[in-house]
Amino acid sequence: MTETISDTMRASVMTGVGTLKIEDRPVPTPGAHEVLVEVAAVGVCGSDVHYYRHGRIGDFVVEDPMILGHELSGRIAAVGDQVDPTRVGQRVAVEPQHPCRRCKQCMAGRYNLCPYMEFYATPPIDGAFCRYVVIDAEFAHPVPDSMSDEAAALLEPLSVAVTTMRKAHVAPGTSVLIAGAGPIGVICAQTARAFGASRVVVSDPLESRREAVLRFGATEVLDPMVDDVAALDPQVDVFIDASGAAPAVTSGIKAVGPAGYVVLVGMGSGDYPLPIGHIQNMEINVTGVFRYTDTWPAAIHLVASGAVDLDGMVTGRYDLEHVGEALDSDTDPASLKSIVVPS
Incomplete structure (x- = not known):
């Protein structure tokens, strides 16, 4: 770890269908090739809503308490031993997946189809409605200062x-x-x-x-x-x-x-x-379409160039105590994208 960071963090945890609870969770420690990201903004996705209301999506079933949220941006707070330490402080958009890198699909360049994928907020992997997350260093994509935290989070959709x-x-x-x-x-x-x-x-x-x-x-x-x-x-x-x-x-x-x-x-x-x-x-x-591969560079360009407006789509902002309201905001026809700010 390269900064003084608390051992615990607050997280909004789904404890059952339609039930959320604020808990103190351990701050994760980045592995050798990972970075610790202090979360700045998290977009609410339809899959988060589906898990919250139904406890499952197809074969993916929430069986234990889980943190939702996978559209996120933040700042690198610490790095693993094999990551350039100058990345600490860098603003990033997170590609929320961890493929095995060894299976047939990964070797063919289709890492989104990796059968061993660990994807944020997909059971049993925790997501980002919390203060800190870890991710493989190359999946923490630097974003320009001209891009807002909210737009950087929405690079995922x-x-x-x-x-x-x-x-x-x-x-x-x-x-x-x-x-x-x-x-x-x-x-x-x-x-x-x-x-x-x-x-x-x-x-x-x-x-x-x-x-x-x-x-x-x-x-x-x-x-x-x-x-x-x-x-x-x-x-x-x-x-x-x-x-x-x-x-x-x-x-x-x-x-x-x-x-x-x-x-x-x-x-x-x-x-x-x-x-x-x-x-x-x-x-x-x-x-x-099942997720994505190698899309963040193109997405960053589209937003930075002004070709796509993500900031204009944000219609609601919520803190960790009001994640339930964020998840239910889709019932308002005027709602497009809701953002959770975990700090």
């Missing part, structure tokens, strides 16, 4: 959007349809425009969210309760689902033209029918 655009082959002139104008849908709309998309259509049943996404990159909006999304004319090159709703996925795929791309981002039900005939006849490429 922006990384999901960067991965999505890469998988969708979005390029200058591409037309994109996005289902869902929640936080990920809005970030995807901005990122699509930053990647050169000339047409970004966003579908959402809530008028307030349709109005919001028009301020963040959308060129058109649709109300799926009124408009026939499947009959979109002209058809789009890319469909991105950020809703997880089966009807939205079905209609969105049908709106894609020949040789187009479909990327499934939203968390929905495990199984639902797809329009196989349309997929086959149009030779549509369908894939999913």
Whole structure:
């Protein structure tokens, strides 16, 4: 350790479904190749909310008390023996994952698919609704002083959007349809425009969210309760689902033209029918997104250059005592991104 740091820290701990408790936890000690980060800001993600309300996401089940939160930024407070000590004091955005680096997926460069992955706030790994965390040194990405702590924390969901655009082959002139104008849908709309998309259509049943996404990159909006999304004319090159709703996925795929791309981002039900005939006849490429690999440099550039506005998406700020309110803030249609400040 390279600074005088308390042995304990305050943390907001999920002790059961819908239950949180402030606890004193030991401050983690960085391993040889790790850094200790003093957390500055943590974004609230839909997965945090899902664990809080349901205690599980698919096969990931919360069985023991766990700290939520995985979208974070902070300052390096200490470093391990094999890390450059001059990094102490550096402002960073944290890529919240620890792959094994030895399995087939890691060796192929797909470390997001590592079967031995330790990912923040995914059972049984603790997250960042606390004062300090440790992470592999190379996953603590330096950010420019011009970037706020809040924007640096939201580089994590922006990384999901960067991965999505890469998988969708979005390029200058591409037309994109996005289902869902929640936080990920809005970030995807901005990122699509930053990647050169000339047409970004966003579908959402809530008028307030349709109005919001028009301020963040959308060129058109649709109300799926009124408009026939499947009959979109002209058809789009890319469909991105950020809703997880089966009807939205079905209609969105049908709106894609020949040789187009479909990327499934939203968390929905495990199984639902797809329009196989349309997929086959149009030779549509369908894939999913599970986290990210090597996206923080691109995300940092997009924010630092002004191509993506993350600060403007922050609609609520909470301390550790009010994490429950932060997790429930998604019930407000006007809410986009809530931030927890652990200090």
